[in-house]
Amino acid sequence: MATTPAKRPQGVVQRFKGAVVEAGRSFFPSMGWRDWRSVLRGEAAPRPNPRMRVNSNSFWYHIRPRALPLEATAWYYTFGLGWMSAFFFVLEAITGMVLMVYYTPSPDQAYSDMLRIISDVPLGQLMRNMHRLGAHFMVAIVFLHMMRTFFTASYKAPRQFIWVTGVILLLFTAVLSFSGYLLPWDQLAYWAVTIGSSMADAAPFIGNATNLLLRGGVDIGAGALLRFYLLHIFALPMLTLLLISVHYYAVRKQDISPLHELFENKPPTRRKIPFLPDQVFFEIAVIGLLTFAFVVINAYFWNSQLESHANPTQTPNHTQAPWYFLWLQGMLKFGDKQWFGIGWPPVIILGLLVLPYLDRNPSRRFKDRKVAIGVAIAALIGMVYLTNAGSPNYGIQQTAASEISQEWVPVEGEGIVDTAIKWEDIPDQRVVYDTDKKATVQGPALADLKPDMQAAFAQFQADVEKWKKLDTRFRQPHGTLSFDPFAYETDDTTQKIIVDRAGAKVVKLKRATVNLDWTTTNVDANGKVTDFTDAQGKTTLSLFQQSRYLDRDSHDARLQSDASPPRPQQ
Amino acid sequence: MTRNVLLATLFTLGTAIALLVIFLGEKTTRMPAASAAVNATQIERGARDYEQYCSRCHGLAGQGGANETGAPQLNNIVQRKMALQDPKDLNSSDYGRQYGIKEKYGTIRNYIIATLISGIRGAAMPAWGQQAGGPLRQDQIENIASYVLSWNGDVPSSTVALAGTVAAASLPTADPGATPFGGGKVLFQTKGCVGCHNTSNVTLVGPGLGGLFDPGGTEAYGTNLPNGNPVNEANVLDWIRKATGGFPQKHVGLNTNVNLAANLANGVMPPIAITDAEYTKLLVYLKAYGRDGKIKPGADAAAPGVKAGTLKPTPATTPQPAASAAANQPASGGISQPASSATSVSGTSQVVPQATGTTTP
Secondary structure: OOOOOOOOOOOHHHHHHHHHHHHHHHHOOOOOHHHHHHHHOOOOOOOOOHHHHHHHHOHHHHHOOOEEEHHHHOHHHHOOHHHHHHHHHHHHHHHHHHHHHHOOOOOOOHHHHHHHHHHOOOOHHHHHHHHHHHHHHHHHHHHHHHHHHHHOOOOOOOOHHHHHHHHHHHHHHHHHHHHHHHOOOEHHHHHHHHHHHHHHHOOOOOHHHHHHHHHOOOOOOHHHHHHHHHHHHHHHHHHHHHHHHHHHHHHHHHOOOOHHHHOOOOOOOOOEEEHHHHHHHHHHHHHHHHHHHHHHHHHHHOOOOOOOEOOOOOOOOOOOOOHHHHHHHHHHOOOOHHHHHHHHHHHHHHHHHHHHHHOOOOOOOHHHOHHHHHHHHHHHHHHHHHHHHHOOOOOOOOOHHHHHHHHHOOOOOOOHHHHOOOHHHOOOOOEEEEOOOOEEEEOOOHHHOOHHHHHHHHHHHHHHHHHHHHOOOOEEEEEEEEEEEEEEOEOOOOOOEOEOOOOOEOEEEEEEEEEEEEEOEEEOOOOOEEEOEOOOOOEOEEEEEEEEEEEHHHHHHHOOOOOOOOOOOO | OHHHHHHHHHHHHHHHHHHHHHHHHHHHHHHHHHHHHHHHHHHHHHHHHHHHHHHHHHOOOOOOOOOOOOOOOOOOHHHHHOOOOOOOOOOOHHHHHHHOHHHHHOOHHHHHHHHHHHOOOOOOOOOOEHHHOOOEOHHHHHHHHHHHHOOOOOOOHHHHHHHHHOOOOOOOOOOOOOOOHHHHHHHHHHOOHHHOOOOOOOOOOOOOOOOOOOOOOEOOOEOEOOOOOEOOHHHHHHHHHOOOOOOOOOOOOOOOOOOHHHHHOOOOOOOOOOOHHHHHHHHHHHHOEOOOOOEOOOHHHHOOOOOOOOOOOOOOOOOOHHHHHHHHOOOOOOOOOOOOOOOOOOOOOOOOOOOOOOOOO
C-alpha cells in the first residue's frame, strides 16, 4: 500500500492514468502493472513473489488459496463440480435479478409479466431460458458433486463437516429450484406446487400448519405466490450463500482430499500450482467457455415453455413434480402419503447427514469399501427405479381415450399434431381419417396427402390398435382424426382478410380433433371385463372427443424439423 | 497459462459478440416472432374458451344465433361497428359519434373486452368477468377478444357447418370420465349447458345445478324454476326447451322492440333443442350430483326412466303432485349406464361406483 502522499497529477490524461492505476490496485493489490505484464507473458515469478501477496491484501483473493495441490486439480478427480455449482449459483443470481425487474408476484400480474418478458423485453426470453435451464443444471451438478464425494470417500475424517454442509446445500438447491416453479403462475407451476406442498400436509401434528404457512391459505393463491417469491429471491438465496461460505471455508481449512489415498501404489505428491496466474486464468477461461456455451444454447437451441394461465379448477393430465422430485412422487405411488411422502424422506436425509459418522472405515480405497459402494449403487438403482415410477408412464395410465388424446391433441404442451406435421401440409379443407376404414372419409384421399400427413394418420391407426391391446376396457375402438380450417388470417391495419396469389384466403387457425368411441364395458365382481348391456340387452358406445387449435404463427416453431413455411403474399 | 489467457479472452469476446448479435436480432426478429407466437397462443386458447362459453349462443363460427337465440353475429363485428365509415379511418369522428366506442373504449378491442366482462345491461349478454361475478379470468377474456377479432368478416364455410355437428364437446380439460352417465355428461357439454352451469353449488353465469332434483333444490333457486314452476322432470324439460327469459325470438343485436325487461325477469337462458331421449340421459347425469358437487353414493344405480309423452309441464299456479309423480315413474325405456365406462387400466383416483347395469323395476 502506497502511503507516500503523491503530488496531485496535472492534466486530464495524467489524472485518468492515475485513476486507472488506483482502480487496478484496489482489485489487484500489491501488484504493479509490470508484475501483471510478466504474469500475462507467462514469465516465471520473481523472488520475492509479488503474486503471493495478493492473497493477503485483497478480500476477494484471500477467499481463495495461494496455491492448490496438484492432486486436487486433476479434472478426472473432482470434475470441477463444486466449482461449477458456484458458477451456476452466480449465474442464477444475475439472471434472476434481471427477471426480477420485470416481474410482479401477484396472481393478476405474474402471468402477463411472463408474457411480457418473453415477447416485449429485449433478451428477456434469453434471461428466462438461462435462469430456468441453469436451475436444472445446478440441481444436477450439485447432485453429481455429492456422488463424486461419496465414491471417492472424501467425506471421511477429517472432512465430515464439509459433507454435512454439502447435504444441506443439496436440499437448499432443490428447494430453491422448486420455489421458483410457482412464479410463472402457469398450469405447470400451479399443479407441480400443489403436489409438492400438499405433501407437507401429510406430516403428523405440524403438517396442516406448515401447509397453511407455506400457502398462506387453504388454496394456492396470492398469499402462496408472495411467500414462494420471498423464499425464492430472498430467504433461500441468503441461507444458501451463508452455507456456501461455511462449506467453502471448511474446504479451505481441510483442503481437498488427496487423490493418492485412493490408490495403493500411487506416491503422494506435494506439488502445488500457484493460484495466480495458473488457476485464475484457467477458471476465467472456464467461466468464459461455460457462459458462452450457455448463452448460445439458450438463445438458439432451447426454449422454456409457458403453459396456459394457472387454473385451480382444471387439473391437466399427467401432472408431475419436477424431475428431481420424481422419485418422491414415485414413492407416493407405493403406499400412503403419510408413511412414504413424509416418513421416508427425513430418514433418507438424516441418513445422509450422519453418513460420515456412521461409516468409520478409515480407508478410502475402493476395494476396502465394498459394502458402502454396494449400498450406494443399490440406492442409486432404487432412485432411478422410483424416478421412473414417478413419471406418468408408470402406473397411473388413465383411459386409453385420454392417453391417446393427451398424446395427439393435449390441452397443455405439444402433441403429435404440433410436432409431426408441417402447417403447409394440412389441407385447407376438412379432412377426416377413420380407423375402421383405414382411409380418409372426408377431404382428399389418403394417397393425395403429403407424406407427413399420411405418416401421422398411419401412426394414429397404430396408436388406437396399440391401446386396444393395452387397455382391456377399450373394446372395439374406433377413432377419427380430423383437421378443419377454422379461421382466416386478417391484416392488422386494413382489417381485411389476406389472400394468397391464387386468390385463396389464407387460413390462420386450424383445428385438430380426436374422436374416439368404443363399446362400453363393465367390470364384474371377479374383476372380469364384460360388455355392458342396457335394459334391452344391447351394448352401448362410449364417446370421447378432444380438440386442439393450431395457429400458423406458432405452429411451425413447434416442428421438430427446422423447415418453416414462407409467409403468404398479400 | 498463455493458452488459458487466450481462451479466456476469446470466450469473453465470443460471449460479448454473441450477446450483441442476439440483442441486435431481438427487436427485428425475435421479439416480433415471440409476440406473434404469444398472440397465436392467445387465439388458440381463446378459440377453446369461445367454444365452451360463447358458441352456444353466438355460434361456433360467430355466425350469430339469429332465429334461435337472437345473439348477434360476431364474425363481422369490426365491419358491423364500422359500417358507415372507411374502415381505414378508425379514428374518424363519425365512427366515434355513431357508436360511442371510441369515446368510451378507445378501440374496438377494449369495447369487446368491456362487454365480455360486464355484459350488456338490458340484454341477454351476461357478465362473464370474474370482477363482475362471472366465471372468466381477465386473460381468458382477452384471449376470447383476440379470437373474435381474428375473424374479421369471414370464416371457413366448413367451420359454420361444424357448428351443428360438433358443438362444444371439446372441453379445456380432457376428462377421463367424459362418458359416464350413459352419455349424459357428454350431452351436458355438447348441448352447451357447461358454458353457464356446473354440477355443484357454484353460480357461474347460470346457477350451479348440483342437487337440482334433491328435496332442497339448487342453492341459487331452491325448488322452483325461474319462471315460478316447481322443479320436476317435466318442468325442467319445458324450461330447457322454451320457457326462456332473455332471448326474444328473431331479434338481432339490440335493434328490437321486444320488451326486454319483461323477458329478462326470467333470466338469460336460451332455448335449447333437446329430444326426450337426450333429456333422459341428461337427467341421469344431473341427478348424480349433490349440491356439494360430489357424486352421490349409488347415484349411478338410480337411473331414472322417463316415458316419452309423459313430460307435461306443471305450472306453478296449479301444482299437480300427481303429474310430477307420474313423470318421475321409471319406465321400461329407461336409460341405464355404467358410471365407470371410461375408468383406468390400473386404477385412478376417480370415483368408480359399481354399476349394476339395469334399473328396470
